[in-house]
Amino acid sequence: MTRLGASVRTLDEFFDRLVIVDDVAFIAANEDRTSAAAVREPAVVRFLRDTFDRSWDRAQPFPFVPHHAAKAADEVIPAIRTSIKRLLIEGYPDKQIARRLGISERSLQTHIASMKQELGARNRLQMGYLLGRNGTTFVL
Structure with missing residues (x-):
């Protein structure tokens, strides 16, 4: 096109x-x-x-062309995770978050698990607390 x-x-x-x-x-x-x-x-x-x-x-x-194909995930994943964090904070359930981002619920769960691990959180409640404590803010 x-x-x-x-x-x-x-x-x-x-x-x-x-x-x-x-x-x-x-x-x-x-x-x-x-x-x-x-x-x-x-x-x-x-x-x-x-x-x-x-x-x-x-x-x-579009099309998104990273400097190196092997680094595409490094350039795309932070934006996806920022959107996931914002939608979680806004209170959307997983099904709606996945639909809004155009990813499967399973992929969403994988992102959330990685985000929890990066923060050292054991569950979503603790992840939300740590995001707030660490000053993660979004323009809503």
Whole structure:
């Protein structure tokens, strides 16, 4: 697509499907994303367009090309873990965090286990305490 002039960007958090054509927005109509709803209300389409534009501004150019392929994880994992910490602090359950980040629940559990180990925490409550004590802050 980029060879044909398309611009592609990516966020460290999942952004659900949104297609806007002229003054009609198409969004998922069910949780499985197997059907779409057409939104024609001008105020809602304007809101969705603004939400997309703000997300686009925060997104990074894609494809992500690390300096060295072997170091890709070192460059990507910190951003993922920052998002996980923020979503945990906001109170999201694992299923929603995984969905928002576009990863499996199993991958999420692996990240959380690694984060607990890095902090020396035995459980999530202690991890949250240590994150707070160590001054981990996020703009919410």
